Amino acid sequence: MAYDNNRGGDGGFQRKMFQGNWKCSKCGAAITELPFDPDPSRLDQLQCRDCHRQRRASFQGGRDRY
Numbered sequence: 001m002a003y004d005n006n007r008g009g010d011g012g013f014q015r016k017m018f019q020g021n022w023k024c025s026k027c028g029a030a031i032t033e034l035p036f037d038p039d040p041s042r043l044d045q046l047q048c049r050d051c052h053r054q055r056r057a058s059f060q061g062g063r064d065r066y
């Protein structure tokens, strides 16, 4: 009857998210969190999750690693 210490099955580790107040350079959507710490000099190149995904789908193996 051990008490379950596991906090549910969400992958075993928490992914760190960076909170902020940015804007997508492509569609203008607000970006409130990112899975990485954005480079201040590239804030005007940020893209929301949707745009980023589309970009990766169309430019496979691009030189820009975001």
Ligand SMILES: [Zn+2]
Pocket (backbone or CB within 6 Å): 024, 025, 026, 027, 028, 029, 047, 048, 049, 050, 051, 052
């Ligand atoms: Zn966007």
